[in-house]
Amino acid sequence: MYIFISNQMYTTQFKMTPFIILGLILQVLAAADSVNDCLETKNLTASTSSWQLIQSPGYFSKYVKNMSCSWLIYAGDPNYSLQVDWQRVDIEYSLGCYKDFVQIYRGFDRSGELLDHRCGQSSINVNNIGRYAYIYFHTDNTIEREGFSLKYKSTNSGSKICTATTSYTSHPYSWQTITSPYYPDNYLDSLSCNWLITTDDALEIVKLKVLDTEMENSTDCSKDVVHVYDGGTPRSPKLGSWCGSDTPEFISTGRKMYITFITNDKAHFRGFKAKFISEQKGVNCSGVTKLTAYPSIQYLTTPNYPHFYASNLSCSWLINSGSRSGKLYLDVRDSDIEYSIGCMKDYAELYLGTDRKADIFSRWCGGTRRKFYTYHASLFIHFHSDASLTGRGFQLSYYMGSPSAACRDKTLLVANRHGWKEFNSPFYPTVYEGNLSCWWILTAANEFDIVELQVLDFEVEDSPGCVYDSVKVFDGGNVNSPSLDRWCGVKHPSFISTGQKLMVQFETDDSYDYKGFKMRYIARDVSFLCGPGKYLKAELEERKYLVSPNLISPLYSTVKCEWQITTKKADELVKLEVAFSSLDNSTNCDDNYIAVYDGTTTNAKLLGKKCGNQTLTFVSSSWSVYVVLQLKKSNRSNALLATFYSEKKEAQCKDIDNRISFSDQKNYISSPEFPRIYRSMRSCSWLLTTSKNQVIRLEIMYADFPQESQCMSNAYLAVYDGNSRRDGLLGVVCGNEPKTYISTGQQMMVLLKGHTNLTGRFLAAYYSERKAEECIGSSQLTAQRHTKNYLHTPSFPTPFKKNSKKSSHCAWVIASDGPDVVKLSIIYSKLSKKEDCSEESISVYDGDLVPNRFLGMSCGEAKPSYTSTGKKLMVIFSSKSSNGSHGFLGSYYSVPNTNSPSQDRLVAMSSAIGYIHPPNFPQPYQR
Known part of the structure; x- marks a missing residue:
């Protein structure tokens, strides 16, 4: 097959x-x-006292192809963080780990921050994961490896302060104050502090005013930050966040407000001071509410959101930028406003100015969700409802974009080998602007290095042909360089340059705006693409591979790879076989070629230099070869795949036979001084002897002899079925066609006939295999309810061979170990196929004697199933074929006897022959 x-x-x-x-x-x-283990995400809680274990399905053997598994781990305590320790990673390696990989996200799912993305055999640990970790494992449909094993536990992430939520009751008659721990002195590392403010009257709301802030600053408040929630838990709708030196204000829609202060382990600052008070809650609007936008996101909602708003409302908000030159960004995150044509009933309006006399920018109703940005320093929002239907209203977020020279000039970035660097679209992860044209040029610090680029996060407006917003990558430093890809939507591709530079272009129109992207880049040594290293070891019983880089990544088609392959022992030699080649063919193989040298450098003797589609074999004369693969022309069809391994070096011919006894280990013989030509009148012979009940398989892997017309009169290789030339001749090797011979007993003689004109040589492998057994009598088997057992033809999966010209019969009687019935399934069958199954067949009977009820017969590749009516089932395999087939494999087990069918019931089977017969068949029926 x-x-x-x-x-x-x-x-x-x-x-x-x-x-x-x-x-x-x-x-x-x-x-x-294994697949059943991955049907849904497994939720786990980490222990603070002991390590717990996660392993990929099928770990220690091989994982399954096309599988996606996930685990969600919770630290269990707000003041604790998860710690992960990789025990072992053995996942198919690919550039960028885009085939099989395992990832760790900080958060509840893959929308969280990506902390780790790995394949191969890396086991470097990741720290500071946080309270939640989402682990995702994916495999494609190619190579299978062992998988991974990691352990995890929950550890104390900071000080014992803030161990519980601090509760306050607010009143309308006096302001109260809250501060960060140790304010005005610096706060500590890794804090998670919480405050709950509740009004003393259910009809009141909470107003919070920040008086002073000094925290570690970041554009998206991803470092030290304060979050404010419109309710009593951190799962309530968020009113906003702040960091840096912002001093915003917040107003709840109900009687509760929840505040969370989070710090990392980097910098320490003074913290914050805020005051709060209660105000009368109302479902109506009066006047204009004035708000100030800062770089951190804040939220605005209609009265009573997320519950239904009242009828006949007229609400207005004025949002002013905290900086004259700052742009305002607005994101309608939720909208449930009564819909009407033209939005004539209930609606929201957005004006570019300080009141409704300014230019109107947008008007919406229904479930519309939009994102807006403007260079105006003020935005006026008006909400109107009539006397009829109402809805939840809307929730929108707003923030100030800092003055920016984004994309005015090309950004020059330098890539180094020692670590990844990142860059992102303007204002990521908030919305990017319209009408952008941004350029990044990535240059390797070493002029001989290349650049690898990976997309970590991507959300750009999708459209057919990416006609609106798009990202384009060039294989070079300018627009005239070859284009590697242009895309939009949510794809996450990876790229490798062919030279020192890559260029990324980001273009947007003036319509919808999205989050943008985050990418990372690193410099690589060109040899990075040539595999795991330059110095490789050849093994006796293991084939290893050399692969041209463009088979790994078709983006890379110009490279020069060099490998030195050595054996473990001095008495071994290296064999390199080109399994596939599509290198450009030329007279001298100047541009694209593989060259193999019989030594440790290119100064050694050249064994061969090849191009085109030749699949040749190279054999060293000693313990090392040096291989050079050059791909010079940028033709992506140039590719090569080769295997290499080591072989035993054989001794010189002697006057007596080389008597070799061996077991089942694979061994090798060759003409003396192979691959050199041996010229001598002296003949060589090898007597191969294996153990009892074994036969010998000889595979001629390489032969170079005269063709048949001259073979027998000059030099040749003869194989005998025994210990001398008097035994049967299995065959004579002439020409260069590989052949295989199998003895009938435990000895085989190989003769290399010498001649003065000898121009032949050969290399052969030999090993023992089990002698095909005849079936004698019958076997008694026991079926169990919860365990599958197997039966098969003798010597399966090697071909079943008879040792005589008579027919072979194998019989098995399968009995359940209780009142159950027996179920048999043929799961693999490769028998001779004739319409009447007369050559080879599997016959099944309901009971333990042939005269019992006949259930059916199959042959060829049919895979039927059978179930007994009682506790026994009889299986008979019959073979008249002299050629030998692969046989069959069947599984059997017991199942409860839920029915008691009558003896007259017919059993139907697919892909097999069914039979009916008179009573007492095959004996004469009774009158």
Whole structure:
């Protein structure tokens, strides 16, 4: 059986051996359990006293293809943070980890901050995760590895202060004060402090005015920050946040306000001081509410939001920018206003100025959600409701964009090897502006390095052809460089330059605005693309691979890779086989080629320099080869895949036979001084002997002899089925065609016939395999309810072979260990196929004797299932074929006897022959 693998560049085939078939079958049987583990996110709570463990499904064996698993871990205490310790990571490696990967997010899902994204075998730990961690594991449909194992626990993240929420009762007759811990002295690291303010009257609301602020500043308040919530918990709607030196005001819609102060472990400042008071709650509006916008986000809602607003309202808000040159951003996050054509009943209006006499910017109703920005220093918002239907109203956020020279000039960024750096679109993660044209040029610090770029977060207005907003990446430092991609929406691609530079272009129109993007970049040594390293070890029993970089990433098509491959022992040699090649063909192979040298450098003897689509084999004369792969022309179809391993170096020919005894380990023999040509009159012979009940398989891997017309009169290789030339001749090797021979007993003789004109050489592998057994008698098997067991033809999955010309019969009697019935499923079948199944067949009987009820017969690749009516089932395998097939594999177990069918019931099966017969068949029926 062969499996074909294809992409745009090539199609190749690999032989599917019986051992691989068996492995695939057993993997399929195990895969269902692993997939079931990933049907939903697992919620876990970390312990403060002991480590707990998370492992990918199928860990220690292999994970399943096309799988996505997730875990959500909670620290369990507001003052505690999660700590993760990677035990082992063995995940398929790819550039940018875009195939198989595991990620850690800070938060509840993948919308949180990405803290870790890894594949390969990295096990560097991540600290300061926070109270919630979301772990996501994804696999594609290619290579399977062991997976990962990590342990986690909950640790104290800061001081014992702020261990509980501080509660206050507000009154309308006096202001009260709250401050950050130790104010006006500096606050501490890693704090999470909470205050709950409740009015003493249910009809009142809370008003909070910030008097003084000095906190670590950041554009998006992602470092030290205060959050204010419109309710009694942090799950209530957010009124706003502040940091830096902002001094905003907040008003609740109900009687409660919840305040949270969070610090990181970086800088220490004075903190904040705020005062609060109660005010009479009203569902009506009077006058104009004046608000000030700061760089931190604040919120504005209609009266009584998120409950229904009152009828006949006329509410107005004036938002002024905290800086004359600052832009105002407005985001309608929720809208539920009575809809009407033209928004003539209930509506919200936005004016570019200080009152309704200014130019109107927008008018909306219904469920409209929009984002706005303006260079005006003031925005006037008016909300109107009539006497009919009402809704929740709206919630919008607003903030001030600092004066910016964003995108006036190209931004020059330098990439280094030692660590990732990040850049983002203007005002990320808040909305970007319209009519932008931004450029970033990423340059590797070393002129011989390349640049790798990864997209971490991306939200740009989507459209067919990306005609509105888009991002474009160039393979170079200007617009004349080749374009690698242009996209929009939410894609997360990765890129690698072919030279020292990459350029990123971001363009927007004047319509909708979104969050934008965040990317990271790093410089790489060109050899980074050539695999795990320059110095590689060849193993006796393990094939390793050399892959051209453009098979890993089609973006990279110009590179020079060099590898030195050595054996572990001096008496071994290196064999390199080119499995696939699509290098450009030329007379001298100047631009795209693979060159193999018989030594440790390019100064050693050249074994060969090849291009085109030749798939050749190179064998060293000693313990090392030096390989050079050059891709010079930018043709992405240039690709190469090669395997390498080591082989034992054989001794010289002697007058006596080389007597070799071995077990099942794979070994090698070759013509003396292979790959050199051995010229001698002396003949060489090898006597191979294996253990009892084993036979010998000899695979001629490489041969170079005269063709058949001259072969027998000159030099040749002969294989005998025994210990001398008097035994049967299995075959003679002429020409260069690989062949395979199998003995019938435990000895095989290999003869290399010498001649003065000898121009031949060979390399062969030999190993033992189990001798095909005949079936004698019958086997007694027991079926169990919760355990699947298996039965198969002798020597499965290797082909079943008879040792005589007579028919072979195998019989199994399967009995349940209680009152259950027996269920049998044929899960793999590769038998000779004839319409009447006369050559090879599987017959199943309901009971333990052949005269019992006949359930059916199958052959070929049919995979039927059978169920007994009693506690026994009989299976008979019959073979008349002399060629030998792969046989079959079946599973059996017991199930409860829920029915008692009559003996006259017919059993129907798919993909198999069914039979009916008279009573007492095959004995004569009674009158």
